[in-house]
Amino acid sequence: MDFTEKTLTQEYQFKGRIIKCRTDTALLPDGTECYREVCEHPGGVGVLPITKEGEVILVRQFRYPYGETLLEIPAGKLDHGPDEDPAGCAVRELKEETGFTAGRMVALGKSYPSPGFLTEILHAYCALDLVPGESQPDEGEFVEVVRLPIREVERQIASGELCDGKTMIAMYRARLLGLLDGFDH
Amino acid sequence: MDFTEKTLTQEYQFKGRIIKCRTDTALLPDGTECYREVCEHPGGVGVLPITKEGEVILVRQFRYPYGETLLEIPAGKLDHGPDEDPAGCAVRELKEETGFTAGRMVALGKSYPSPGFLTEILHAYCALDLVPGESQPDEGEFVEVVRLPIREVERQIASGELCDGKTMIAMYRARLLGLLDGFDH
Secondary structure, eight states: OOOOOEEEEEEEEEEOSSOEEEEEEEEOTTSOEEEEEEEEOOOEEEEEEBOTTSEEEEEEEEETTTTEEEEEOOEEEOTTOTTSOHHHHHHHHHHHHHOOEEEEEEEEEEEBSOTTTBOOOEEEEEEEEEEOOOOOOOTTOOOEEEEEEHHHHHHHHHHTSOOBHHHHHHHHHHHHTTTTTTOOO | OOOOOEEEEEEEEEEOSSOEEEEEEEEOTTSOEEEEEEEEOOOEEEEEEBOTTSEEEEEEEEETTTTEEEEEOOEEEOTTOTTSOHHHHHHHHHHHHHOOEEEEEEEEEEEBSOTTTBOOOEEEEEEEEEEOOOOOOOTTOOOEEEEEEHHHHHHHHHHTSOOBHHHHHHHHHHHHTTTTTTOOO
């Protein structure tokens, strides 16, 4: 079945430094018109770093929209727009936030955080063969690096304590691809 | 460490029917001011329906922001705002989109799709003991119901074919909670 919706009009309502919001009208498959709100976002990367001891390197940071401090994998926006190479961005964010560099980066694919209204694409990677170093946080970025065993991260995901979407997605794909095997003891 | 950011000013830039966008200034832990863009969203639910044969009931629908048809678990916004009971919304969305009613709904916790700028909270449920019935799609909603074995859904997640965030999160938590056990054959 072809459910394609064809854009009829689009109007920008807000152009911020990070996001842009549009209101569009589109033609539905049955020929009727519909209204759509779209939030444009440059996209980002998330990096799941796994040490050879089977620990996950996470960052704890305050997330302003929720007014809460969250535990997440290192991540960042594609600052140079949707044409920036996500793999390069992943290497940079991992170094900046945690100090680690990875001997090996395995792509974990893309994900769509909220496909009803948002254009954001999140590219995830698993960082292996890690070498520690000095972190280089951006100005105004306050992050605390936290190391937790894989099984403790999965316990916090199952219990609902760990709520960050990209962290769960990266862990699940790494689990399904066998990248977390051999650490359970 | 306390990384709390304290709101200094907030200004609405766009108030749509679904989302609202604000630009705020906030005080960082080191006393400097920062700029924040926030997208307010009413939140939503996602429902992972598992049949007794070990199949997942999914919906295929066109997602306008990406211009793509995606495979996802049934889902919907909290139409009556953040005070609507998510469990009731989950029952309604499952019935509307797929026709199924569930004898048992297991909460899979909340998740944060994109915590850097978005206030959306997604509440996930696993629907079990399913009873088929007539779907009741909203006007202008075109969805195709698709049944896939659990192992095929996990294959598509691992390969990167299935990209919807809430679907992966619900599957992972259901897997970790043992709700997908006993179907692999």
